[in-house]
Amino acid sequence: MSLLLLLPHLIIYLLLLTVVTGEFLRPRFYSDSCPEAESIVRREMKKALIKEPRSVASVMRLQFHDCFVNGCDASVLLDDTPNMLGEKLSLSNINSLRSFEVVDDIKEALEKACPVTVSCADIVIMASRDAVALTGGPDWEVKLGRKDSLTASQQDSDDIMPSPRANATFLIDLFKRFHLSVKDMVALSGSHSIGQGRCFSVMFRLYNQSGSGKPDPALEPSYRRKLDKLCPLGGDENVTGDLDATPRLFDNQYFKDLVSGRGFLNSDQTLYTSRETREYVKMFSEDEAEFFRAFEEGMVKLGDLQSGRDGEIRFNCRVVNRKPIDVLREF
Numbered sequence: 001m002s003l004l005l006l007l008p009h010l011i012i013y014l015l016l017l018t019v020v021t022g023e024f025l026r027p028r029f030y031s032d033s034c035p036e037a038e039s040i041v042r043r044e045m046k047k048a049l050i051k052e053p054r055s056v057a058s059v060m061r062l063q064f065h066d067c068f069v070n071g072c073d074a075s076v077l078l079d080d081t082p083n084m085l086g087e088k089l090s091l092s093n094i095n096s097l098r099s100f101e102v103v104d105d106i107k108e109a110l111e112k113a114c115p116v117t118v119s120c121a122d123i124v125i126m127a128s129r130d131a132v133a134l135t136g137g138p139d140w141e142v143k144l145g146r147k148d149s150l151t152a153s154q155q156d157s158d159d160i161m162p163s164p165r166a167n168a169t170f171l172i173d174l175f176k177r178f179h180l181s182v183k184d185m186v187a188l189s190g191s192h193s194i195g196q197g198r199c200f201s202v203m204f205r206l207y208n209q210s211g212s213g214k215p216d217p218a219l220e221p222s223y224r225r226k227l228d229k230l231c232p233l234g235g236d237e238n239v240t241g242d243l244d245a246t247p248r249l250f251d252n253q254y255f256k257d258l259v260s261g262r263g264f265l266n267s268d269q270t271l272y273t274s275r276e277t278r279e280y281v282k283m284f285s286e287d288e289a290e291f292f293r294a295f296e297e298g299m300v301k302l303g304d305l306q307s308g309r310d311g312e313i314r315f316n317c318r319v320v321n322r323k324p325i326d327v328l329r330e331f
């Protein structure tokens with residue numbers, strides 16, 4: 001490609017470099033540069049919801065997996081390259097994270113309306129909010145103005161992302177490292193009000209909890225029988241089950257399920273069996289409005305996580321843009 005064609009991108013890139021340091025996140029960040037940005041994301045998420053209801057949950061999960069690993073910088077969206085093992089194949093993400101094509105569709109629509117303006121990191125934040133709003137949950141204003149990472153780290157994802165076996169104590173400590181309180185952690189776990197998980201994530205609970213050779217005693221018996229049938233020993237562990245009784249509706253059913261011993265993941269059920277988190281589960285199970293308020297607050301705090309590293313606005317969410325220096329070399 002000739003330098004002439006890339007010149008506008010190059011200039012935009014250099015301009016961005018100059019403002020990176022003084023940057024802060026704020027609502028309506030794109031109101032001048034791309035006024036339609038938020039409505040385009042909402043429109044594409046509506047399309048995704050109609051095409052495959054589960055996909056909006058899968059997209060919402062990306063915010064958690066992106067923001068915990070070196071801040072909300074769309075690192076989770078990067079494909080592996082010969083020089084970089086990205087996050088997609090990390091322990092928690094492999095055969096599990098999905099619906100990246102929804103993000104691609106949103107990016108494509110945004111590139112048509114406003115080329116190289118809206119970051120992939122901001123797309124994840126807007127789309128996650130929309131996933132909740134479109135499935136019956138709260139709608140809130142998101143802060144924007146993030147940059148996309150220049151790299152990703154499988155190791156960092158392996159080191160940070162929690163296992164479905166995690167207990168409440170471990171999760172409290174983990175979330176504290178990200179300035180998230182016990183209440184934030186319990187509320188954010190309420191994201192499991194939508195979507196599904198694999199048998200792979202619950203086999204140990206069903207057949208060998210903590211190496212006991214027995215199921216998790218916290219499992220309500222009829223729910224356990226249902227899961228045993230869905231996930232038999234030696235069966236296909238890619239089969240999926242609902243994370244709560246109303247997996248297409250963002251509501252407080254998840255917390256009601258925990259109270260009745262019908263949490264899907266061990267990390268879910270432990271929030272009710274543990275003294276430190278139990279009162280929040282009870283509260284959210286009885287007061288949906290309180291859950292919604294706490295969830296919004298948690299999502300905004302989660303979205304505030306930033307690495308402080310240099311970033312860019314990617315053309316394509318799966319690959320890092322070429323650096324200006326490479327472009328000049330080619331010329």
Ligand code: HEM
Nearest residue numbers: 057058061064096162163164188191195196197198201267
């Ligand atoms: C508290 C610690 C958490 C743990 C241990 C955890 C773990 C998991 C696991 C194991 C699955 C199922 C994956 C599979 O079997 O393939 C899952 C699904 C999901 N998680 Fe979490 N998660 C946590 C917190 C969060 C947070 C904070 C969010 C979002 C803000 C979130 C959003 C989701 C969603 C929406 C799904 C369903 C995705 C789909 O249907 O594709 N999770 N989580």
Ligand SMILES: *[C@@H]1O[C@H](CO)[C@@H](O)[C@H](O)[C@H]1NC(C)=O
Nearest residue numbers: 165166167168169170171274
């Ligand atoms: C919770 O998990 C941690 C780390 O996996 C473990 O050391 C601890 O003993 C567990 N706590 C309880 C109460 O099971």
Ligand SMILES: *[C@@H]1O[C@H](CO)[C@@H](O)[C@H](O)[C@H]1NC(C)=O
Nearest residue numbers: 207208209210211212213214
């Ligand atoms: C259960 O887990 C323990 C410890 O991880 C292991 O030694 C044992 O073989 C397992 N039992 C079965 C039936 O898989």
Ligand SMILES: *[C@@H]1O[C@H](CO)[C@@H](O)[C@H](O)[C@H]1NC(C)=O
Nearest residue numbers: 095198200235236237238239
């Ligand atoms: C799930 O499917 C993937 C590929 O489709 C396969 O590589 C993996 O081994 C399967 N995982 C389990 C737990 O069965």
